[in-house]
Amino acid sequence: MVADMEAGLEHLSWAGGTLRHADLLLVVLQPTAKVLLTADRMHRLAVELGIADIAFIGNRAGEADRPLLEEFARERGRDLLALIPEDDAVLQADQRALCILDWAPQSPAVRAIEDLAAMIGARSERGR
Numbered sequence: 196m197v198a199d200m201e202a203g204l205e206h207l208s209w210a211g212g213t214l215r216h217a218d219l220l221l222v223v224l225q226p227t228a229k230v231l232l233t234a235d236r237m238h239r240l241a242v243e244l245g246i247a248d249i250a251f252i253g254n255r256a257g258e259a260d261r262p263l264l265e266e267f268a269r270e271r272g273r274d275l276l277a278l279i280p281e282d283d284a285v286l287q288a289d290q291r292a293l294c295i296l297d298w299a300p301q302s303p304a305v306r307a308i309e310d311l312a313a314m315i316g317a318r319s320e321r322g323r
Contacts (some may be wrong), residue, residue: 214241214244214246215244215245215246217246218248218319219248219249219250219315219318219319220241220246220248220249220250221249221250221251221252221276221315222234222237222238222241222249222250222251222252223251223252223254224251224252224253224254224256224264224267224275225253225254225255225256226253226256226260226263226264231267234251234267235267235271238271238273249271249273250268250273250274250275250276251264251267251268251273251274251275251276252275252276252277252279252311253275253277253279254279255279255280255281256278256279256280256281257278257280257281258278260278261275261278264278276311276314276315277307277310277311277314278307279304279307279308279311280303280304280307282299282302282303282304284298284299284302284303284304284305285302285304287299
């Protein structure tokens with residue numbers, strides 16, 4: 196299941212708690228102070244809710260951002276699973292109301308997402 200919590204963090208609260216039974220929670224990071232502050236709050240709520248397997252993904256991030264995002268994940272005892280790069284093809288697909296997988300299947304972002312999907316599958320098969 197994929198949950199886009201753009202509207203708020205209630206899915207991670209005890210009141211809502213709809214993500215309580217998630218096998219793996221992926222928290223998407225961008226290399227900005229505001230996003231990292233929100234991601235920290237999400238992580239704390241997920242831990243309080245009892246979600247055992249939590250990992251981070253860098254989005255719209257380059258290799259220069261990796262140290263910052265890896266440190267953020269490491270400080271919370273978690274993994275940074277992937278960096279999804281800034282990719283103009285994503286914006287172009289969005290402007291055309293097309294799926295990026297159809298619009299630019301060989302774009303850097305799509306390749307990174309495919310690698311992430313394979314990594315999640317392997318992680319699931321081995322139980323973490």
